[in-house]
Amino acid sequence: MTIMRPMTRSSRPRLSVQSCLLCSMDSRFAPRAADGGDDEPVPWAPDSEGEVATESKKKLKRPKLYKVLLHNDDYTTMEFVVMVLVRIFHHSESEAMHIMLHLHNHGVGTAGIFTYEMAETKAQKTMEMAREHQYPLRTSVEPTHDGDEE
Numbered sequence: 139m140t141i142m143r144p145m146t147r148s149s150r151p152r153l154s155v156q157s158c159l160l161c162s163m164d165s166r167f168a169p170r171a172a173d174g175g176d177d178e179p180v181p182w183a184p185d186s187e188g189e190v191a192t193e194s195k196k197k198l199k200r201p202k203l204y205k206v207l208l209h210n211d212d213y214t215t216m217e218f219v220v221m222v223l224v225r226i227f228h229h230s231e232s233e234a235m236h237i238m239l240h241l242h243n244h245g246v247g248t249a250g251i252f253t254y255e256m257a258e259t260k261a262q263k264t265m266e267m268a269r270e271h272q273y274p275l276r277t278s279v280e281p282t283h284d285g286d287e288e
Contacts, residue, residue, distance in 0.1 A: 201253045201254070202253075202254065202281060202282075203251050203252065203253065203281070203282045204251070204252060204253070204254050204257040204258075204279050204280065204281050204282060205248050205250075205251050205257070205279070205280055205281075205282050206227070206248070206249045206250050206251075206252065206257050206260050206261050206264075206277060206278075206279055207246050207247065207248055207249065207277065207278045207279070207280065208222075208237075208241050208246070208247050208248075208249050208264070208275065208276075208277055209241075209245065209246050209275070209276040209277070209278065210241050210242060210244075210245045210246065210247075211273075211274050211275065211276070213273060213274055214268065214273040214274060214275040215273070216238055216242065218268075218271060218273055218275070219234075219238045219241065219275070220234045220235055220238050222249075222264055222267060222268070222275070223237055223238065223249060225267075226249075226260055226263050226264055226267065227249045227250045227260060229249075229250075237249065249264070249277075251282055254279075257279045258279055261277040261278070261279050264277045265277055
């Protein structure tokens, strides 16, 4: 009769780096593509037997940035524009006042620079808030040029 004892840390079998590499070279343990096919190479799989597996890293590009522009009109109050800049674009009161004055004097002003999804979302929220308060404030989103980024 054999008595089963629980495994302790010292009694567990240890895997060496060599045994792990051997497992990765064995075709039964080779990584498969997500769809089950063998056509798609796995980046860390060895190319042939005996080679060392390496992981290739792709260099990520920074996402393209877009400006959210506010357009001046004769009906939207300056206080409402400041409120939008503080609540939606998270500017301080003084920054919002500065942007609002630029918008008032030049006809258009940049509320912020974001990734495309964020810019579209903030422009949409601004238009919704303006409609709720019955103001004709318009927004637009346009790509930044290389010198425009923060």
